[in-house]
Amino acid sequence: xxxxxxxxxxxxxxxxxxxxxxxxxxxxxxxxxxxxxxxxxxxxxxxxxxxxxxxxxxxxxxxxxxxxxxxxxxxxxxxxxxxxxxxxxxxxxxx
Amino acid sequence: xxxxxxxxxxxxxxxxxxxxxxxxxxxxxxxxxxxxxxxxxxxxxxxxxxxxxxxxxxxxxxxxxxxxxxxxxxxxxxxxxxxxxxxxxxxxxxxxxxxxxxxxxxxxxxxxxxxxxxxxxxxxxxxxxxxxxxxxxxxxxxxxxxxxxxxxxxxxxxxxxxxxxxxxxxxxxxxxxxxxxxxxxxxxxxxxxxxxxxxxxxxxxxxxxxxxxxxxxxxxxxxxxxxxxxxxxxxxxxxxxxxxxxxxxxxxxxxxxxxxxxxxxxxxxxxxxxxxxxxxxxxxxxxxxxxxxxxxxxxxxxxxxxxxxxxxxxxxxxxxxxxxxxxxxxxxxxxxxxxxxxxxxxxxxxxxxxxxxxxxxxxxxxxxxxxxxxxxxxxxxxxxxxxxxxxxxxxxxxxxxxxxxxxxxxxxxxxxxxxxxxxxxxxxxxxxxxxxxxxxxxxxxxxxxxxxxxxxxxxxxxxxxxxxxxxxxx
Numbered sequence: 001x002x003x004x005x006x007x008x009x010x011x012x013x014x015x016x017x018x019x020x021x022x023x024x025x026x027x028x029x030x031x032x033x034x035x036x037x038x039x040x041x042x043x044x045x046x047x048x049x050x051x052x053x054x055x056x057x058x059x060x061x062x063x064x065x066x067x068x069x070x071x072x073x074x075x076x077x078x079x080x081x082x083x084x085x086x087x088x089x090x091x092x093x094x095x
Numbered sequence: 096x097x098x099x100x101x102x103x104x105x106x107x108x109x110x111x112x113x114x115x116x117x118x119x120x121x122x123x124x125x126x127x128x129x130x131x132x133x134x135x136x137x138x139x140x141x142x143x144x145x146x147x148x149x150x151x152x153x154x155x156x157x158x159x160x161x162x163x164x165x166x167x168x169x170x171x172x173x174x175x176x177x178x179x180x181x182x183x184x185x186x187x188x189x190x191x192x193x194x195x196x197x198x199x200x201x202x203x204x205x206x207x208x209x210x211x212x213x214x215x216x217x218x219x220x221x222x223x224x225x226x227x228x229x230x231x232x233x234x235x236x237x238x239x240x241x242x243x244x245x246x247x248x249x250x251x252x253x254x255x256x257x258x259x260x261x262x263x264x265x266x267x268x269x270x271x272x273x274x275x276x277x278x279x280x281x282x283x284x285x286x287x288x289x290x291x292x293x294x295x296x297x298x299x300x301x302x303x304x305x306x307x308x309x310x311x312x313x314x315x316x317x318x319x320x321x322x323x324x325x326x327x328x329x330x331x332x333x334x335x336x337x338x339x340x341x342x343x344x345x346x347x348x349x350x351x352x353x354x355x356x357x358x359x360x361x362x363x364x365x366x367x368x369x370x371x372x373x374x375x376x377x378x379x380x381x382x383x384x385x386x387x388x389x390x391x392x393x394x395x396x397x398x399x400x401x402x403x404x405x406x407x408x409x410x411x412x413x414x415x416x417x418x419x420x421x422x423x424x425x426x427x428x429x430x431x432x433x434x435x436x437x438x439x440x441x442x443x444x445x446x447x448x449x450x451x452x453x454x455x456x457x458x459x460x461x462x463x464x465x466x467x468x469x470x471x472x473x474x475x476x477x478x479x480x481x482x483x484x485x486x487x488x489x490x491x492x493x494x495x496x497x498x499x500x501x502x503x504x505x506x507x508x509x510x511x512x513x514x515x516x517x518x519x520x521x522x523x524x525x526x527x528x529x530x531x532x533x534x535x536x537x538x539x540x541x542x543x544x545x546x547x548x549x550x551x552x553x554x555x556x557x558x559x560x561x562x563x564x565x566x567x568x569x
Contacts, residue, residue, distance in 0.1 A: 034515075081420070
């Protein structure tokens with residue numbers, strides 16, 4: 001196996017995904033198989049090849065720091081699951 | 096009512112043979128009668144559509160008629176539509192109503208279009224069959240037991256069934272072209288940076304593009320005329336002038352140099368698909384194009400792995416926004432906010448989305464970044480350079496769109512890797528940021544087969560020209 005169950009659990013924690021035991025088992029098998037197929041990448045000689053992050057020739061897009069019309073607070077918060085005034089309400093952060 | 100193209104519907108509206116309200120009503124009736132079997136739409140919007148149609152009729156009465164005015168369109172449910180629910184076919188966004196329109200919607204509304212609904216897709220555009228939709232699977236109009244392809248399967252099926260005159264889809268690794276191929280319609284993925292992504296719910300930001308799904312190449316050109324162009328709200332949109340994409344449709348292709356890369360006819364291709372695609376390419380040859388059947392892109396076999404490291408890596412970052420705090424699903428039964436987030440994401444995401452988030456998180460994590468993510472970005476450079484080299488010799492490249500015709504619902508659903516292989520011929524195009532189209536070139540045992548035409552960056556016009564030379568109506 002390319003991945004252990006412990007590694008899958010650790011990755012899920014990094015990704016803020018709760019998984020039950022059955023999911024850990026299933027994803028360990030599936031992700032291991034997928035990564036084994038992807039070993040083909042390791043066989044490619046990439047000496048002196050720079051990485052490509054995106055395919056356009058555009059670099060450093062800047063705009064003037066100007067105030068422009070934007071959405072109102074009401075519009076932005078209209079989809080909020082829970083709010084208090086102009087704030088989003090969440091569960092306890094510590095504890 | 097037969098299936099109308101945009102240009103046909105435009106003539107009817109222009110000659111006042113039909114009003115937009117009448118046309119819209121006819122399409123809404125067709126949706127109502129076909130949806131129980133096709134299931135192309137997540138949300139149908141009759142009130143919005145009829146209001147927009149009435150406004151379009153006023154425009155037409157004033158003589159203000161553009162090619163898309165008053166014509167019903169279906170929109171993939173990951174393009175933000177102000178006031179119309181946009182779910183990405185995910186439980187995570189089951190109740191999300193965007194407070195703003197995507198740039199493509201502003202542009203379509205500027206033409207007076209009529210939105211009849213939002214179409215089903217694989218959740219967050221991750222998949223090739225719509226089976227990953229959290230709501231239901233869309234059925235292929237050519238065979239209801241088969242998938243329409245994906246992820247823009249709802250858009251493809253809606254156009255194929257005549258539930259809308261055309262649709263918008265999005266394409267990250269083939270999500271416009273593969274369903275277009277499976278449903279016998281035309282699907283164009285523009286050059287990366289050609290169409291604004293502002294308001295497109297992000298999957299893999301360096302690969303995503305919005306594009307048209309239509310009855311023919313002329314319609315694809317008409318939609319491109321409306322949606323293409325620079326947008327200051329998308330920093331990756333490119334300030335290249337927008338040509339009239341209809342100008343090269345049907346033009347002589349004599350002397351054009353066409354490459355048919357041999358790697359695209361090797362791995363797991365069905366014989367019926369290969370036969371029809373070769374026949375279509377021979378037709379281009381008969382029309383005077385010079386076809387090199389021995390063209391080669393040697394690193395094609397690395398594209399799948401390259402894509403499935405890069406796209407999930409970008410997705411794992413993009414989908415971190417779904418935390419149950421700002422919008423969408425929110426599970427609040429944990430001990431603290433972090434537990435709430437993890438629970439929200441456990442309930443809100445389906446299996447394929449979870450797989451890709453984890454794959455991406457792994458490839459980006461400390462200790463694995465160089466071996467996987469950075470390695471994939473370097474292989475991306477190699478794949479791009481191979482296309483650059485090929486385009487010194489050829490004006491366009493032609494390939495099958497997918498190695499198979501539409502497969503049976505359930506056939507690949509339990510094997511994620513098999514599903515990935517369905518996009519093996521379309522992924523390299525996104526990796527290199529190129530424009531490509533899929534057009535129908537015939538039926539194999541009653542199921543559509545697609546030809547893919549790939550062009551140089553910003554050469555959508557040339558792609559449309561070659562495609563129009565060999566398109567056949569199914």
